[in-house]
Amino acid sequence: MARIAFILLCHKDPKGIIAQARRLTGSGDYVSIHFDARAKAADFDAIRTALADNPGVTFAARRIKCGWGEWSLVAATLEAVRAAVAAFPAATHFYMLSGDCMPIKSARYAHDFLDAEDLDYIESFDFFESDWIKTGFKEERLIYRFWFNERTQKSLFYGSYEIQKRLGLTRKIPADIQVMIGSQWWCLRRQTVENVLAFCDSRRDVMRFFATSWIPDETFFQTIVPHVVPRREIRTRTLTFLMFTDYGMPVTFHNDHYDLLLGQDYLFARKISAEAITLRERLGALWKADEAEFPISNEAAGLYRFLTQRGRIGRRFGQRFWEAEGSLGRDRTLLMIVCKKWHVAKRLTAAIRWHTDIPAVNYLFNEIEAELPDMGGIETTVEKRERHRRALVRMLFDQFESRRVAICLDPSALGLVQDFIEDKAVTRVLLIESDFDDDYVRGHIARVGLAGQHSVPERVNRLIPAVRSDLEHEIERIRDLGVGEFQTISHRNGTERNADALQRFLDVPPDLAMTLAQTDYLFDD
Structure with missing residues (x-):
């Protein structure tokens, strides 16, 4: 039977992380936690103390300060993956989660799903041929080097880019690598993860390349997995349900979305509102349930969501x-x-x-x-x-x-x-x-x-x-x-x-x- 090692990247809500770790390990699965080094030390101490006696939980050996669009997110993921591989030899699958993800199926259903086919699940689309990137930098992400954070060091980020562009300081993509792109939320088999880690250890040139590319969490694993695994063993999809607005922002789910979420053909969902206490409680209980049958149909619930959202928009900005x-x-x-x-x-x-x-x-x-x-x-x-x-x-x-x-x-x-x-x-x-x-x-x-x-x-x-x-x-x-x-x-x-x-x-x-x-x-x- 499948046993999952969840790779949990988080930076806040210690109580929620503790509850999530206990819930996931309660089904016989495992959790490897990377808690952002930028977060409060007291929060991390609270998590370690609360989970110290849980044999199904391990922590990344090194905490990294993470920033959006940086290599640090991939580095943090690799730290948690290495910790999980070493601590949980019985784990058959490794599943990326964030702190605001919740299960939308039972553990029994998830295990049966992964046992049904011997596959990896990761979005992996051709970087140049696909339309995954809608706006902004595309080729520039790869051929120029990015050392600064676009959100917190904007002048340095764009200044260094302009200098490289003016001087023609482009670089080549490693010749034997086809760069792919997709969501960072994946589920990989143990052998695949071990092959990825071995690749990281042997190909320092590729590691250096991605370390200064922009938003590598959308390209690193998505590129390496097809390089070390036959494509017939990869399903180009994620098992985590997420929707985006027209503006590229993730949709947040609330208490009235329970039935909608259960009807999706996914195992987890992101993002669950921290204020949706009832929804979190129901989904937490669902993971422990013995249910194995879930009807998959989302049109009716999606239409309901659309109509109710339209109503909320009209009232939201009424004068206070x-x-x-x-x-x-x-x-x-x-x-x-x-x-x-x-x-x-x-x-x-x-x-x-x-x-x-x-x-x-x-x-x-x-x-x-x-x-x-x-x-x-x-x-x-x-x-x-x-x-x-x-x-x-x-x-x-x-x-x-x-x-x-x-x-x-x-x-x-x-x-x-x-x-x-x-x-x-x-x-x-x-x-x-x-x-x-x-x-x-x-x-x-x-x-x-x-x-x-x-x-x-x-x-x-x-x-x-x-x-x-x-x-x-x-x-x-x-x-x-x-x-x-x-x-x-x-x-x-x-x-x-x-x-x-x-x-x-x-x-x-x-x-x-x-x-x-x-x-x-x-x-x-």
Whole structure:
């Protein structure tokens, strides 16, 4: 019977980690924990103390300070894998998990599933031929060297990149390696893991190459596994269920998603909200249950999720009583960039930050990473930002010491846009028009749960007109607000018209507006 060694990468919530380790080892499986060295020492001590007498738990021999997009994430994974291989000789499979993953099947079902076929499960798509990377750097991830963190050392990150680019300091990919890409959440057999570790020990050139590539957790194991295992023994998929919004952000699951999650053809799910106590309790109990049959069908639940989410969006930004009298300030100008395709708006804000002195943040009411300065805690959760939105934006003006600030907003946040328009400050809106072709709408349908990977194409195609109409209606509602200072840019308008709109929106010189309008790949998907 399969016995799983879970590779648990985590950096917070010690109580949740302890509970998860006890739950997983209670089924006869194992857990190897890497706890980020950046986290609190007291939290790590609490985890070690609580699990000290559990023979099914081991810890990475070396804790590493992890950063998004860095080699450190792969290094931490390898540390936990080596610890698991040494500590658990009876483990047949090694399964990558994060601290916010939960089982959505029973342990019995998971063991039977892995016993049914002698396979590895890892997303592994050709780096250059696939469309896995939608925006931003692609080939650049590999041919240039990255020593700095893109989020915390932005000037060094992009400065070193520009120097290498100007001087032509590119490098070659190891000749015998076909670089692949995919999700970092995999499940591998023991022999595969041992082969990967042996490869790491023998091919220091490949290790050095990936150590300075960008976001290697999406390419390292995805490349090495097909190199050491016959492709017929690999299923190019993950066993961990996760959905993304249109904007590349993971969907968080809550208490009312239990039935939806059980109907997915996966063993675990990510991300489960830390506040979804009931859901966590039910899923924890499910892992211990003796159930072996789970009907797999997600269309109905996905449609329900989509409809209820639409209802929540309309209420989310309703004005709070404590903000009714608040104001951003009459002498300030709020520049609102409204765009459904987040990656397009982010390219524009990046160009604004680079070429002008106008502070520009991203989707601050939708995602944690939004180019925000340190603001004393109000910026740490999206929920806080929504509750205190005017206070938050007032603080942005103060923190940046500027009378102009640009922010990004989604068209679905109609009430939020309207709220700011009614403020005493000067408000301008720039609408970035988007085309919603069939491929984009199909992706939207999948991401919001209206259809799953097993849905028949005919069913998905029937949904396309209705969903496209809904997306277009969001845009029309923004237009109907009747904003006085309202500009539009689009790939159809041409560079000169776009530059003219940007000049009026940002109040910048014509040549600078033209530079912004000529931003590389601005409207590309």
